[in-house]
Amino acid sequence: MQNLVVISLFLFTGFVSSFSAAYDFSEEQKRNVKLLMNASLHDDTGYRIVESLTTEVGPRLAGSEAEKRARDWAVRQFESLKFENVRVDTFSVPRWERGIETAEVTSPFPQKLSVTALGGSVATPADGVEGELHIFPNLGALKSMKNNAMAGKIVFVDESMARTQDGSGYAVAVAKRGQAAFEAHRVGAVAALIRSVGTSSHRFPHTGQMKSITDKNPGASVPAAALSAPDADQLARISHMSEHVRIKLILTPEVLPASTSGNVIAEIPGSKKDEEIVLIGAHLDSWDLGTGAVDDGAGVGIVMAAAHLINTTLQQRPRRTVRVVLFGAEEVGLVGAKSYTDTYQDQLDLHIVAAESDFGAGVIWRLGSANVAEEKHDVFTAVTEMLSPLKIIPGDNTSSGGPDMKYLKEAGVPIADLRQDGRDYFDLHHTADDTFDKVDPVKLRQNIAAYAAFVYLVADMEERFR
Ligand SMILES: [Zn+2]
Numbered sequence: 001m002q003n004l005v006v007i008s009l010f011l012f013t014g015f016v017s018s019f020s021a022a023y024d025f026s027e028e029q030k031r032n033v034k035l036l037m038n039a040s041l042h043d044d045t046g047y048r049i050v051e052s053l054t055t056e057v058g059p060r061l062a063g064s065e066a067e068k069r070a071r072d073w074a075v076r077q078f079e080s081l082k083f084e085n086v087r088v089d090t091f092s093v094p095r096w097e098r099g100i101e102t103a104e105v106t107s108p109f110p111q112k113l114s115v116t117a118l119g120g121s122v123a124t125p126a127d128g129v130e131g132e133l134h135i136f137p138n139l140g141a142l143k144s145m146k147n148n149a150m151a152g153k154i155v156f157v158d159e160s161m162a163r164t165q166d167g168s169g170y171a172v173a174v175a176k177r178g179q180a181a182f183e184a185h186r187v188g189a190v191a192a193l194i195r196s197v198g199t200s201s202h203r204f205p206h207t208g209q210m211k212s213i214t215d216k217n218p219g220a221s222v223p224a225a226a227l228s229a230p231d232a233d234q235l236a237r238i239s240h241m242s243e244h245v246r247i248k249l250i251l252t253p254e255v256l257p258a259s260t261s262g263n264v265i266a267e268i269p270g271s272k273k274d275e276e277i278v279l280i281g282a283h284l285d286s287w288d289l290g291t292g293a294v295d296d297g298a299g300v301g302i303v304m305a306a307a308h309l310i311n312t313t314l315q316q317r318p319r320r321t322v323r324v325v326l327f328g329a330e331e332v333g334l335v336g337a338k339s340y341t342d343t344y345q346d347q348l349d350l351h352i353v354a355a356e357s358d359f360g361a362g363v364i365w366r367l368g369s370a371n372v373a374e375e376k377h378d379v380f381t382a383v384t385e386m387l388s389p390l391k392i393i394p395g396d397n398t399s400s401g402g403p404d405m406k407y408l409k410e411a412g413v414p415i416a417d418l419r420q421d422g423r424d425y426f427d428l429h430h431t432a433d434d435t436f437d438k439v440d441p442v443k444l445r446q447n448i449a450a451y452a453a454f455v456y457l458v459a460d461m462e463e464r465f466r
Pocket of ligand 1: 283295296330358359
């Protein structure tokens, strides 16, 4: 695999002169793009950053002492890589912590099940809850039940998720994670189980937040947990054989006093228009089960290394400032993203483009956008065409751009979406298996090459995209 990306670059070395697109990049810009791609495809800075974060900090749940250590780590990394204006913007975040989590079938075939509490779940009593199981094929079926129709039962939403390249299966499947515990309460159930939101067939459950931890009125809910896919299959089989399946569930998560989280920010100041900003981000927090390697250690490594290579490979810095933002408390409800948009409200007009890497470590195959003005589409496409040596194709102007881009996007900031191949992403997402060994250094380099080239171009060209 290692040489494929490198070879493909050389196959396309004639690319810079072959474009006659809607924008005339200067000879220097074309040369610099080539330099950046070559440097990135032979550099391990990004991979070492992911290794360092996942090894020296490990899991880093929002608001935890470990997330604080991650911020300290990030400041040290930025400083040693010679970034400027390194700072931490702190904010307060409610804090939830996992406790004991066990589940078992008590009859007709007693056996343990592999479960994990959903983020924000309330606790069961210390000795657990037990009830008769009722399976729903999807969230809609649970929602169609009358109030109290499931009194005393444990409801189980057994809805699977489609494996897709662009991750579109997630948006559909995640609805049950957000709503099952609240719907279960409405129908009188004592607990809710869901089939994990994920595509893995392995025996580990996928966690994830239910509603945003900052939601002041989430509504009443019951203890809620995700089952691994094979355990969900097992329950389905058992319930086919017996009308009365009983489940016992113990979950003891705690809500702790509000704690501190923060965004870590660093910059490569622009050489001519340093007040104008190209933002690239990733999130620093992770779930607690794995070490947050593909979610989102990889993104941290990609954006830090891309900006670092722009700063160290080229003779002159790009015209505009490259700002790297490592968002805190993403997983529990995009708390850092909201804080950033509030803090930099007065600068949002000066944000030329923003992008987040938060979809694992697969190769980038498409570059889409959002909020790019109609008359600027051709220019954005011309930028995309400069990335064709990396096998990246143009996307449309309706992209998400990553979770932490939500509020910037709502504020009208042009968003770029360097979309990774996510077919395997949800095999690992939010599980104990999200560890450093899953990151492929060659694929990571392709990501860094794409970010470095893209960020350099949009930071150096005079054009804006609004
Ligand atoms: Zn993420």
